[in-house]
Amino acid sequence: MENKKQNILIIGAGLCGSLLALRLGQRGYNVIVYEMRPDLRSTDISAGRSINLAFSDRGNKAMKMVGIEDKVKALCIPMNGRMLHDKEGNTFLSNYSGREYEYINSISRSELNALLLTEAEKHDNVTIHFNKRCQSVDFEKTTALFEDYNTKDEFIEDADCIIATDGAGSALRKSYFLERKFLFSFSQQWLTHGYKELSILPSENGDYKTYKNALHIWPRGDFMVIALPNLDGSFTVTLFLSYTEGEYNFNNLTTPKIVTEFFEKEFPDALELMPNLVDDFFENPTAPLGTVKCSPWHYKGNTLLMGDSAHAIVPFYGQGMNASFEDVVEFDKILDQNLGSWETIFLTYEKIRKKDTDAIADLAVDNFHEMKDHVGQAIFQEKRKIEMALEQNFPQEYSSKYSLVTFNEHIGYREAMLRGRAQDKAILNMLADNVISTSDDIAAILDKVKTETEAILEDDRIAGLK
Amino acid sequence: MENKKQNILIIGAGLCGSLLALRLGQRGYNVIVYEMRPDLRSTDISAGRSINLAFSDRGNKAMKMVGIEDKVKALCIPMNGRMLHDKEGNTFLSNYSGREYEYINSISRSELNALLLTEAEKHDNVTIHFNKRCQSVDFEKTTALFEDYNTKDEFIEDADCIIATDGAGSALRKSYFLERKFLFSFSQQWLTHGYKELSILPSENGDYKTYKNALHIWPRGDFMVIALPNLDGSFTVTLFLSYTEGEYNFNNLTTPKIVTEFFEKEFPDALELMPNLVDDFFENPTAPLGTVKCSPWHYKGNTLLMGDSAHAIVPFYGQGMNASFEDVVEFDKILDQNLGSWETIFLTYEKIRKKDTDAIADLAVDNFHEMKDHVGQAIFQEKRKIEMALEQNFPQEYSSKYSLVTFNEHIGYREAMLRGRAQDKAILNMLADNVISTSDDIAAILDKVKTETEAILEDDRIAGLK
Numbered sequence: 001m002e003n004k005k006q007n008i009l010i011i012g013a014g015l016c017g018s019l020l021a022l023r024l025g026q027r028g029y030n031v032i033v034y035e036m037r038p039d040l041r042s043t044d045i046s047a048g049r050s051i052n053l054a055f056s057d058r059g060n061k062a063m064k065m066v067g068i069e070d071k072v073k074a075l076c077i078p079m080n081g082r083m084l085h086d087k088e089g090n091t092f093l094s095n096y097s098g099r100e101y102e103y104i105n106s107i108s109r110s111e112l113n114a115l116l117l118t119e120a121e122k123h124d125n126v127t128i129h130f131n132k133r134c135q136s137v138d139f140e141k142t143t144a145l146f147e148d149y150n151t152k153d154e155f156i157e158d159a160d161c162i163i164a165t166d167g168a169g170s171a172l173r174k175s176y177f178l179e180r181k182f183l184f185s186f187s188q189q190w191l192t193h194g195y196k197e198l199s200i201l202p203s204e205n206g207d208y209k210t211y212k213n214a215l216h217i218w219p220r221g222d223f224m225v226i227a228l229p230n231l232d233g234s235f236t237v238t239l240f241l242s243y244t245e246g247e248y249n250f251n252n253l254t255t256p257k258i259v260t261e262f263f264e265k266e267f268p269d270a271l272e273l274m275p276n277l278v279d280d281f282f283e284n285p286t287a288p289l290g291t292v293k294c295s296p297w298h299y300k301g302n303t304l305l306m307g308d309s310a311h312a313i314v315p316f317y318g319q320g321m322n323a324s325f326e327d328v329v330e331f332d333k334i335l336d337q338n339l340g341s342w343e344t345i346f347l348t349y350e351k352i353r354k355k356d357t358d359a360i361a362d363l364a365v366d367n368f369h370e371m372k373d374h375v376g377q378a379i380f381q382e383k384r385k386i387e388m389a390l391e392q393n394f395p396q397e398y399s400s401k402y403s404l405v406t407f408n409e410h411i412g413y414r415e416a417m418l419r420g421r422a423q424d425k426a427i428l429n430m431l432a433d434n435v436i437s438t439s440d441d442i443a444a445i446l447d448k449v450k451t452e453t454e455a456i457l458e459d460d461r462i463a464g465l466k
Numbered sequence: 467m468e469n470k471k472q473n474i475l476i477i478g479a480g481l482c483g484s485l486l487a488l489r490l491g492q493r494g495y496n497v498i499v500y501e502m503r504p505d506l507r508s509t510d511i512s513a514g515r516s517i518n519l520a521f522s523d524r525g526n527k528a529m530k531m532v533g534i535e536d537k538v539k540a541l542c543i544p545m546n547g548r549m550l551h552d553k554e555g556n557t558f559l560s561n562y563s564g565r566e567y568e569y570i571n572s573i574s575r576s577e578l579n580a581l582l583l584t585e586a587e588k589h590d591n592v593t594i595h596f597n598k599r600c601q602s603v604d605f606e607k608t609t610a611l612f613e614d615y616n617t618k619d620e621f622i623e624d625a626d627c628i629i630a631t632d633g634a635g636s637a638l639r640k641s642y643f644l645e646r647k648f649l650f651s652f653s654q655q656w657l658t659h660g661y662k663e664l665s666i667l668p669s670e671n672g673d674y675k676t677y678k679n680a681l682h683i684w685p686r687g688d689f690m691v692i693a694l695p696n697l698d699g700s701f702t703v704t705l706f707l708s709y710t711e712g713e714y715n716f717n718n719l720t721t722p723k724i725v726t727e728f729f730e731k732e733f734p735d736a737l738e739l740m741p742n743l744v745d746d747f748f749e750n751p752t753a754p755l756g757t758v759k760c761s762p763w764h765y766k767g768n769t770l771l772m773g774d775s776a777h778a779i780v781p782f783y784g785q786g787m788n789a790s791f792e793d794v795v796e797f798d799k800i801l802d803q804n805l806g807s808w809e810t811i812f813l814t815y816e817k818i819r820k821k822d823t824d825a826i827a828d829l830a831v832d833n834f835h836e837m838k839d840h841v842g843q844a845i846f847q848e849k850r851k852i853e854m855a856l857e858q859n860f861p862q863e864y865s866s867k868y869s870l871v872t873f874n875e876h877i878g879y880r881e882a883m884l885r886g887r888a889q890d891k892a893i894l895n896m897l898a899d900n901v902i903s904t905s906d907d908i909a910a911i912l913d914k915v916k917t918e919t920e921a922i923l924e925d926d927r928i929a930g931l932k
Contacts, residue, residue, distance in 0.1 A: 183709075183754050187653030243649075288649050369930075425929035432928045462898045463891035464835075 009159035016307030016324035017165030018116035025123030036133035041114045052228045054318025055107040057409040062325035076105035083214035089269035098391025102407045106228040134171040139299040162303045170309030191289040198280040200273045202233030209273045224372040301342030311357035316367040359414040426452035475625035482773030482790035483631030484582035491589035502599035507580045520784025521573040523875040528791035542571035549680035555735035564857025568873045572694040600637040605765040628769045636775030657755040664746040666739045668699030675739045767808030777823035782833040825880040892918035
């Protein structure tokens with residue numbers, strides 16, 4: 001282990017894999033990476049249609065670790081809050097935090113991935129191969145079988161250890177599951193809803209057609225549309241909708257007429273910005289939304305799952321990429337401990353990390369319901385108003401659940417979830433019982449929220465609940 | 467659907483499958499059942515070593531439905547409570563309920579299964595074939611592929627609908643998962659602990675060597691031994707122990723010397739009753755403990771999962787068989803609604819049933835921790851004392867979580883879980899805060915527990931928690 005000449009094979013050069021390659025390269029390991037897709041830096045991807053992601057403090061912590069914070073900042077579009085759009089076209093900006101310096105960012109997946117690849121390849125001890133698809137992993141022998149996309153040749157690669165960052169459909173995870181050589185706990189949970197990407201193109205002079213610095217949401221109870229800005233003036237729009245339930249669903253939106261009718265009725269102000277709606281709708285696929293959890297992530301000291309391969313989550317907390325980047329930060333901290341063997345490193349990593357990735361998976365599903373539904377309910381709006389005031393008036397003393405998850409990268413997701421849920425429960429119940437109201441003195445509210453939150457956490461602890 | 471001449475194919479003639487065959491036979495369907503094992507009525511199974519199960523009110527509800535309650539009663543050994551054994555060999559009987567008429571039963575799996583098979587075969591419209599193993603199910607065509615164990619011949623069976631009651635390793639569920647023709651949510655979760663069956667044989671004159679009418683538990687925090695009585699004077703004993711953690715675990719209990727040392731140290735009074743310990747230990751396999759959940763259970767109106775194939779649970783609430791029997795009761799109620807198509811029947815059945823089987827799966831894992839650990843802690847013992855007094859003094863007004871789950875077959879598992887957990891939380895917190903104590907007037911305690919339970923449920927409801 002102390003021997004940095006160890007050969008580490010990384011499967012997948014997506015966001016997590018390329019960051020991991022960069023960091024392990026910085027640490028002096030011999031790193032070889034195989035990616036099934038072509039090199040996205042030399043493949044034409046239409047900028048206006050590139051998928052964007054929410055990038056926030058946990059992700060930025062990783063960028064600081066590898067020293068590219070400034071380069072990433074140049075790719076970011078700050079989003080200060082949610083811009084809510086009602087059916088009448090009224091808009092209402094709900095900031096993500098009462099602290100002005102706390103916001104999330106829209107970033108292009110491909111631009112960020114390209115940057116990480118380029119930074120990783122600056123290290124002579126890092127090699128990245130594209131168009132090589134992993135077929136399976138022999139986790140007993142620590143070898144992986146690849147197929148070359150162009151030649152169709154198959155070849156086996158050997159390593160001291162293999163780390164799979166090959167995403168939600170991980171080849172290593174499939175090998176763990178199907179080979180049944182050890183007790184592998186596994187779950188895949190699909191939402192009733194799927195998603196489809198659409199777009200708001202730039203205006204003729206290249207400007208943004210709606211407010212740039214927000215994550216736009218059209219919440220409609222059982223479904224919603226969101227939009228995130230791109231650097232070229234466009235927005236990537238996503239429709240989240242049930243496959244089978246409700247008056248309109250993916251199964252019955254089968255003609256341009258019905259699709260247009262649905263948007264006219266539910267999202268008239270969005271439709272105005274999207275003359276390209278019907279083309280987008282029928283050109284782009286409908287994709288499912290799933291959560292994957294599993295354990296163990298590692299097999300002995302041979303193989304390890306990291307990023308989406310270990311914990312794929314739904315996108316509603318904007319934490320998928322940030323969680324995967326934080327994986328690398330946590331893994332890096334474990335490496336600093338000089339634990340001696342890969343087995344001990346992998347075991348320790350999973351022990352400290354899994355509780356947090358389980359938590360963000362659950363929070364992301366919760367937020368699906370919050371975004372499409374709760375944001376439109378009076379009691380949740382009152383809670384949000386109180387929390388904004390608490391954060392503005394007591395920036396050092398109060399953080400909402402959203403802030404704990406998104407802007408408090410020094411605490412884990414699980415702690416953020418437990419404290420955040422207790423705070424939500426405290427505020428909602430005190431509002432319902434008229435113990436507090438939005439017109440009360442904010443210092444008095446803070447005291448009550450703190451006291452009630454502690455009482456809730458203590459009650460759960462005594463009852464043996466988590 | 468009104469045409470009772472429909473052909474229903476049942477895969478698996480275990481407890482759930484044979485009950486389902488009996489009930490559908492009573493309803494007039496043409497039922498054909500394929501079971502992979504030989505007919506257990508004509509296969510010699512040593513009685514003293516037969517596996518026994520906990521049989522209680524939800525299971526009995528199903529026996530009433532098919533009219534064999536009295537025949538089943540003859541197979542039952544009542545267990546009035548848990549007989550706890552400490553390390554010094556002291557015993558303490560903790561009844562399952564403060565109501566004398568509430569108890570669970572130990573029953574032989576094979577005797578009960580045999581009875582159900584015989585009752586089912588009394589119907590001319592029910593046919594059961596043994597030694598026919600299901601290889602796969604074509605859920606699009608509503609056909610199943612079987613292999614004859616003796617001839618090795620393969621054959622395909624067609625039906626109007628197929629119901630798979632083929633247990634935790636269900637062939638139909640595997641087809642759902644592996645063929646990826648629809649979004650199939652699935653989870654398998656393994657405990658860190660496995661189990662091994664042992665036995666306390668009858669004394670030389672055929673008597674029980676320890677108290678007959680209890681479920682014996684030797685709780686030791688991180689592991690435990692339990693024992694259930696059999697009709698022949700023996701007890702089936704089960705050791706639940708971690709595979710890898712702790713001073714003693716399944717991975718290091720590798721010699722007669724270490725096994726004996728472990729029992730001498732931890733279970734001396736049990737060891738005295740088990741001169742056959744070492745033989746049992748090394749003859750019997752160590753098996754894992756898993757929970758399986760999935761959804762959807764059905765594919766269109768073609769196929770349906772029922773019993774363990776849909777929801778395998780760990781054994782710690784003694785509800786596995788009872789839950790599967792209750793499946794058949796709930797399915798039968800849906801059939802009474804004359805819903806018209808199998809698809810509507812299957813959809814309705816899953817909608818009303820899945821929340822309850824999810825709940826008992828979670829409760830069973832909770833009870834693993836309660837049985838091996840909590841039963842030995844002071845605050846949990848005080849809670850138990852209070853609950854027994856509440857049930858004795860207010861038999862119509864109070865039921866503990868255990869009673870709600872086990873003896874209140876008229877409410878679903880989910881309702882039992884929510885109310886039971888709220889009650890536990892109320893009592894434990896009021897004990898911790900000295901709001902109540904075991905010496906208080908019991909009527910005053912009842913009032914406080916009721917009020918606090920309602921407050922807890924209301925707080926959760928307002929916070930949008932389940």
